[in-house]
Amino acid sequence: MPPVSRHLRKVIAAVLIPFVAAVVAGLVVLWPGGVPKHERSGVGFDQQTQSGRVVKVEDVKCSDVNAEPDTGAAPSPGPASAPSGPAVCERATIxxxxxxxxxRTFTEIVQPTQTRHYTKGQKVLLAYAPQAPRELQYSVTDVDRAFPLWLLAGIFAAVVIVVGRLRGVLALIALVISFAVLTLFILPAILHGSNPLLVAVIGGSAIMLIALYMCHGLNARTSVAVLGTLCSLLLIGVLGSVFIDWALLSGNTSDETGLIHSLYPDIEIRGLLLAGIIIGSLGVLDDVTVTQTSAVWELREADPGASRRRLYSAAMRIGRDHIASVVNTLVLAYAGAALPLLLLFSIAERGVLAVAGSELVAEEIVRTLVGSIGLVVAVPLTTALAVLVVSADRGSGDTVPAGTGRGHRRRAK
Known part of the structure; x- marks a missing residue:
């Protein structure tokens, strides 16, 4: 690895140590101590839940259980078709x-038009409504997907460890810690009424520091990536705040945010939107800054005599390829998440400008473009920082073009 002077290490430490201290202080001051309790409404995600199992499934006539299926279509004006027999429903004992x-057991009737059907022995999640009549207190709210999800997580962990070896193990540990910061600090702190933007900045910074230094080591290379990520996050925060206000985005565009606001009225929903933009951009930012820093370090090691300008130009050629792929990935990721919404607008035959102007889509546009701007700016910014650091010990020799006797003069020293 190219040398880094002691003076430059002190400069980097002078910048990062106060930042780390501020993050730690923010964690201590805003630490929530758990999710605040509230009286359950019994609506949506706020329902009490229990585990259940399907013990019996039998076919019954829908008319016998007062569950005539809804065809979802108006009667045909043409001649009546031949009767196809009585509709058959499923009666599942849970x-x-x-x-x-x-x-305790109860029954659920499944009509033939429903997409979800049950099999004997299937595990399910139950919604519990204690205030309802006894026979209506339990209902199936979803299937239990714990086993396939845990299996997929195990396969993911195995692949990361096999390919990444020690780095893969460290990456998984950092992932667990990041998830812990999210669930133990960021989410409860927001629910306690702390400013979502401040919580996201502190929590995201903690995740960034832990993940980068754990995976890439406590060195100048990682510190440059941290500085590049920090500056880019600051830009994303400023741009997000400006355009959320300018576009008059409320952040309350889904049933989930509406339910959160009804349960915790003190939460600033618009701040929650900005916090989501920052946290959502953090993972991709880490990838960009680490890649650019590593590229500069490797280029310097491959050609120690390269000038700063030449080193920066070579690293930026790598960075431009990275920009093209990352921006496209980010846009497609948001488009994929909003695909059902886009389909609904297509069905409504609304124009592109009308669709883009609706708050639901405008929110995703702001989220995507603000994050993409931060990613693009991170490339030249981090590259420039890395070039300055790896060239810090070279003195005035940078003014001599490569291949003009630099090696002879260095060996003569």
Missing amino acids: EVVSGKDAG
Whole structure:
């Protein structure tokens, strides 16, 4: 690795140590101490839940259980078609397997037009409404997907470890710590009424410091990536704040945000939108800054005599390729997440400008473009910082073009 002078290490430390101290202080001051309790509404995600299991499934006539299927279409004006026989529904017997009512059973009727069907032995999640009549207290809210998700997570971890070896293990540990910061600090702190933007900046900075230094080591190369990420996050925060206000985005565009606001009225929903932009951009930013810093370090090692301008130009050629792929990835990721919404607008035959002007789509446009600007700026910014650091010990020799006797003069010293 190219040398870094002691003086430059002190300069980097003088910048980063106060930043790290501020992050630690913010964690201590804003630490929430758990999710605040509230009286459950019994609506949507706020329902009490238990585990259940399907113990029996049988076919019954829909008319016998007062569950005539809804075809979802108006009667045809043409001649009546031949009768196809009585509609057949499924009657599933569900057993509660957790909570104070473990062992209790109830039935669910599944119409033939429903997309979800049950099989004997299938695990399900149950919604519990204690205030409802006894026969209506439990209902199936979803299937239990724990096993396939844990299996997929295990495969992911195995692939990362096999390919990444020690770095892969460290990356997984950093991922667990990042998830812990998100669930133990960021989410509870926002629910306690702390400013979402401040919480996102502090929590995101903590995740960045832990992930980068754990995976890439405590050295000048990682410190440059941290500085590049920090500056880019600052730009994203400023741009996001300006354009969220300018575009009059409320952030309250979904059932989830509406429910959160009804349960915790003190939460600033617009700040929650900005916090989401910052946290969502953080992972891709880490990738960009680490890649550019590593590129500069490797280029310097391959050609120690390269001038700063030549080193910067070579690294930027790599960075421009990275920009093209990362921006496209980010846009497609947001488009994929909003695909059902875009389909609905297509069905409504609304024009592109009308669709883009709706708050639902405008929110995603601002999120995508602000994050993309931060990513693009991170490339030249981090590259310039890295070039300055790796060239710090070279003195005035940078003014001599490569291949004009520099090696002879260095050996003569």
